Amino acid sequence: MAKPPEPLGTASRRAAMRLLDAVLRRGEPLEQALTAATRGVHGPDRGLAHAIAAEALRRLPDLDALIDSVTDRALPDDAKARTALRIALVQALVLGTPPHAAISTVLPLVDGGPRKLVHGVFGTIMRSGVLLPELPALPAPVELRWDAAWGEAMVDAAARAIAAPPLLDVTLADAAMTDHWRETLGGTSLAPGHIRVAEHGPVPETPGFAEGAWWVQDIAASIPARLLGAGEGRHVLDLCAAPGGKTLQLAAAGWRVGAVDASPQRIKRLRENLFRARQKAEVVVADVRRWTPPEPADAILLDAPCSATGIFRRHPDVLHRVRPSIVAEMAVLQAELLARAADWVKPGGSLVYASCSLEPAEGERQVEALLAARPDYAIAPPDAALLPAGIPVAEQGWVRLLPGMLADHGGCDGFFIARLVRR
Template identity: 55%
Template structure:
């Protein structure tokens, strides 16, 4: 029976996971538990690795598959998905050819098994090699080339297949002094250590003591640029998963964390309890939440296309590719206006998105400044984030790109602008 084929269960799990992402448009992380139900240990890890590498190299896999067929297979064909998975195993994970073929054919089920067998056989015989840099889906590659240039796009593509490191943020200088030597890694910025080799996060020194939390270096910048002082009243809007809330609380601010998702907000609460930091958490649409008194400062990490997180989330380019940005742009504009209304005169705000799309960053801020006379840019100076590679616009905002700091493990892509509420 086919179910007794070694490794088939892991491949079935990977197929279900990819089907959830590509056909049902569910984020990879949200589809994991259901798709990989019943898989444990090595099988679960293998299924996730197959799915992840399939998504990272999918454009190249499709090109190779199409070169072997008279007519292109439909993009939602079961046979195409099986072939993509097979190539991820052959060319990226270096799985022996016999194991790839024996576990691929049962997944085709009632589909064209002979065609799949023939395509695999040809590609195995040809000893195909992947390019040094993967091809990005055309809409993204074209837009980003226009926005950032060809070299930046090549660096982004290279970052898309690199494993993201683990960035650790310490609760205090004392915690850093105590736990950084035990963790090892590289100190990239004050209070931050980067690990490129680790196992379970919960087993690392200092985790159980609440001495630190995990937060990508670029994701730390919005809260850092807010420059809060102890005792200031501050809000973190769209707060989950909570890294910025922890940063602001650790600085001594009186923090309110607002997020529309109760489930995601529970993660913020858990990290506050683990680290012993204090913040009020409120599950509410940030457009409807009103501060009880005008705030000194706030950070808005707005919902976005999340294309800047492609290193950690290889599904993001395949989930967002066909979606119009208009609903997100409208939501971001609403959040910006409402958030600014919560500030006192002279209060400051950092707007951030983990998107590489200028419409969600630069163009969004240009539109804001055009419609509101009570808002001004507070330019970010390069020395404020010394040692971290970024693009600084003369108008005052800042952007990081995947591929920056590649020699040290890279960065997520972020846009950030610091704003002041002024009287007019």
């Protein structure tokens, strides 16, 4: 006997289940898993699958607490029934999907007894009238790690920051056009050459994008290149450069840029961004661990590969994928890259080290270790005028961006940046 047709919309929920499985069981980044997980799902349905998975990851501890509150025995973390309930509940409680549609489109994802369980648990939660807490809970291991590193206030600020996706930040090719683009895009500016936009359509269709007047870049991510100032034709190496936001900044600021990255696919995106923004750079596909520049540079910017826990607002999957072992692995790589880059700076030149991580092992500890090993380097505290208002310089001379900073203006990513000068 033929099975009845599945309810309309089931395909996007099945794709969302594949996305959650890729992140939570296999440890894949959400964006990296998107293509395979949504194969055969197109247009709005693909976007819906991504939204469901992202919001489920944003609220995962709270969703699981609801599920566990009405089950006699806890469902395994990787059980299809638990994942189906997460998908149904996040639709009904966060995305505004009518409950009957939320449950009917996930029931085909489970078979046999679990189907009755999913239907019963969902119905019990909906009838109770319970809502998710206003302030999301962070995964317990992350909360413990960040509380030990930064304190309770930072953890509370991080929970507030993850409650909703961040606003759109863009960096301008010409900072002198800040007022023009602020008015054109209907946004606000937190620094020269920066616009923050609350409401917008598809980015490629937004005025100024196609002609390269600006590119998407969080305000925190724009700071490393800002600290190098105007290039005036001097030579800078942008290491681990793709997809190229900082390369574009440096080129627009008058630097002669060498952009180096090991990934051919990411280099392709960098070249596309250079072409669209009408900027120039010498692009090199190479692993910095095995590559050496032909001559020293006036400046080097190393935005090192890292755990990326600082971008959890826009990529909540990092909170569930990144474990201490990954942080430790990244710290070893960062130390190797930083030691090599330090040899390539001319005397009197600058080395900017940055990472979009909230883990001290990937930020503060890296610079402390380099300074201990290299007496020819010293920290050069940045001029406060180069930083967005509200971003402080630490007493050690570096810049550490934490959740809660710029909160009244929409917040910012977590970042560590230090500018070092070779004596």
